[in-house]
Amino acid sequence: MLRERAAAHPGREALVFLPASGGAPERLDYGTLDAAARSLAHRLCALGAPGRPVLLAHPPGPNFLKALAGCFYAGAVPVPVPLPGPRGERLHRLTGVLRDSGARLVLTDEEHAPDLSLRLAMAGLGDTVCLAADRPEATAPGGEEPPARSGGDLALVQYTSGSTTRPRGVLLSHRNLLAQQSTLQGMLRSTPADRLGGWLPHFHDLGLIAHLLHALWLGTRCVQLPPATFRKSPVRWLEAIGEHGITIGGAPHFAYERCVEAVTEEQAAGLDLSGWRLALDGGEPVRPAGLAAFTRRFAPAGFRAEALCPGYGLAEAALAVSCGRPGLPYAVRDFDAARLTAGELRPAAPGAASRALVGLGRPAGCELRIVDPADGSELAPGRVGEIWVRGEGVARGYWNRSPGGTDTPDGAETFDATLDSGEGGYLRTGDLGALEAGQLYVTGRLKDLLFLEGRTIHPADIEAAPRELSPALGTGVGAAFTVEADRPRLVLVQEIRADRTDPGRLPALAARIRLLIAEEFEVPAENILLVAPGTVSRTTDGTVHRARTRTRFLTGETESLYETLTPDVRALVRPEHTALGHDLLQRPVPAEADLAW
Structure with a gap:
């Protein structure tokens, strides 16, 4: 796919990266990306990387995308991870992934390779090779075609934000990724005329799959800010949307609430959000009050309520499971609090205690069932149960875990669950929710109750x-x-x-x-x-x-x-x-x- 884009439009921008320093944007076109990926792939093949996990520990920017594409070309299995900070922050996560994946090669950039290599040696992982992928000697001329890959071959491993002592890497095949891209295009009604982007890191599934990879799928550009930019100054995210013509981009719900709190009246007056047609909101509970506050705060800047697009997804399903319909207002319903506690969605009577829930759209690209976790029976609309999904986008399991094992969080009970009717192949999400008038409402986590x-x-x-x-x-x-x-x-x-x-x-x-x-x-x-x-x-x-x-x-x-x-x-x-x-x-x-x- 990437080679087709490069051949058709070599000069078209694939990535525009906005440095935290506020300097000139770094621009990467499809032709340059393809050439860099070919060259790195040649080196990776020489190192015996095809078919093996390779950690990508890069700061935000074009070098990560070059390394990702290089792994795809070489047939290696990229594993995006956060780069440890200057004082060793997040090192425990990287070392946990290294030990779980068994990877012996880490790609990073020239600036960070020496320090990362030293830190890994001090952590007892001195046999790990840290390769500065942006150095000329790390690459070599590579004109040969990439190895043939089938849809079932492993494309990447996406580690979830769970325990650092026993991290779980989701196995995503090429078929999973392609199915998800097709699903996203249908959900978002995206076209090459769209511009995608935001501040989410490349090891976050929304940032990687919905921003970076979906832009490549469409043959358009992704505009990326470092996460630190948003943390320091949330208004920079909103400014980038107007200045660079971002039409589709999103973040977890807290980011919208943070903008309401941190962006001043003077800053808001200088924004132009009129072109932001889809503001994706997912990854954590979506609060009606937060959506309403964001709309009120930025309506003078041209933001429209119907641009807010709450959705539901998870890494184990390659990202999106359901999403609101573009151009239509999101749904908010007040449900009877007592009945909700009893496991039933029922409209609240006037004056009764209620809980407002945001509808997360209709399922797309998968089959979704609401199931009683105790006996595996499918529940009727309006009843709260565990959300089960199956489809082309659902992963086949976790890295280094037996799909047929008996460990519930990792084995067949999670990735090949069976209804009491005998119908199997479902992913148990661990999330609780209900379907009402076709809309999915998520009410909580099974294990967090x-x-x-x-x-x-x-x-x-x-x-x-x-x-x-x-x-x-x-x-x-x-x-x-x-x-x-x-x-x-x-x-x-x-x-x-x-x-x-x-x-x-x-x-x-x-x-x-x-x-x-x-x-x-x-x-x-x-x-x-x-x-x-x-x-x-x-x-x-x-x-x-x-x-x-x-x-x-x-x-x-x-x-x-x-x-x-x-x-x-x-x-x-x-x-x-x-x-x-x-x-x-x-x-x-x-x-x-x-x-x-």
């Missing part, structure tokens, strides 16, 4: 509830989970903006959160930790990592600005305080009159 006081609660609901209580919470991230103390206890670790509240009022704020959760969910919320931004663990795509946050809490690593803990939980995580009687020194809960501020 909280079981308290005889109730089943989605942690995302508890995490979202406090947002409107105070400007100090705003778009702050929270992680809700349970711990086993004298009995199961709910814990909420909630980030706050300390610059937006008086420290002396934190006890009252924690008390208001406790009261709100108790009233809305009818469960005690006695363990509240108010923490600084960045304390709650997140995956590389920005999703809250509750398990990691819980582990840090239990090991006493969580530092709070203010906390209120029950004695049994304090004894569990702060034993030295309990031994010294510090549990008797907790500040009293303010009276109800003190909460009205």
Whole structure:
């Protein structure tokens, strides 16, 4: 496909990279990309890379795309990974992938190769070859045709944002990738006239498959910003959309909320978002309030509500499973909260407690079933169950895991699940949802469900509830989970903006959160930790990592600005305080009159 694009339009831009420094964009056309890939492929073949995993540890930019294409040409199996930072950040993830994949070759650039090689040696991986793929000696003239590949051959391994000690690499074949590109084109109604792009890293499935690879599939250009640019200045993302004519691009939901919070009125006045026809939103729970706030904030810049396109997908399905229809408003429904807890979508009656859910579009390119995880029976529309999918885009398993193994997260129970009717070949996603009028509504994660006081609660609901209580919470991230103390206890670790509240009022704020959760969910919320931004663990795509946050809490690593803990939980995580009687020194809960501020 890439060679066809290069032959037809060698001078057409494939990638425009906007450096974090703000300097001139780096431009890569299809002809140059093809030539660089041919040359690198020749070198990779000489190193015996065909058929073997090769890690791609590049900073954002054209060199990653050259290395990816070089691996495809050579028949090697690219494994995109984050490049460790200057102080070794993310090194544990790279070494975990190296050990799991068994790769012995890492491609990077000349600037980072010496330091990366040293760090790997210090980590006991000194036999790993670090090749600076942008150095002339790393490449060689290569005019021969790439080896023939079949659709079932492995194309790349996409590691998910899970445990760093036992990472899971999704096996994506050429057939999977081609099927997904065809599905995306149908979902998005994309054409070569579109321009794709954003700030997501190339090891993120949305950034890699929907931005970079879909642009190559269409024969158009991708405009890419470094993730650090967005973290430092979210407005740069929105500016790039207008300045470079991006028509399709997206990010996880938190990015839209971050723009609302961080972009000033003056900055917003200078934006032009009128050409952004599809703003993809997925990868984490999509909140109606966040979508509405983004639309209101940037409507004066030409942004249209119907451009927002919430969707659902996962790496194991090569990305997209469902998506809203281009040009139509996204769906929001208010469902009865009590019935939702019981596993049923039912419209909320006037005045009744409700939960608003965003419709994530209709399934496309796959078969989707809502299944009772206990017995494998398919559930009727409106009933909540586990989401199962099957189709050409679904991966065949995880790297270095037996598809027929008995380990539930990795084996046949995940990638070849069977309905009670005997119909098989389904991927169990682990996500809970329901179909209503053809729309998919995702309600939570099967393994994240909280079981308290005889109730089943989605942690995302508890995490979202406090947002409107105070400007100090705003778009702050929270992680809700349970711990086993004298009995199961709910814990909420909630980030706050300390610059937006008086420290002396934190006890009252924690008390208001406790009261709100108790009233809305009818469960005690006695363990509240108010923490600084960045304390709650997140995956590389920005999703809250509750398990990691819980582990840090239990090991006493969580530092709070203010906390209120029950004695049994304090004894569990702060034993030295309990031994010294510090549990008797907790500040009293303010009276109800003190909460009205």
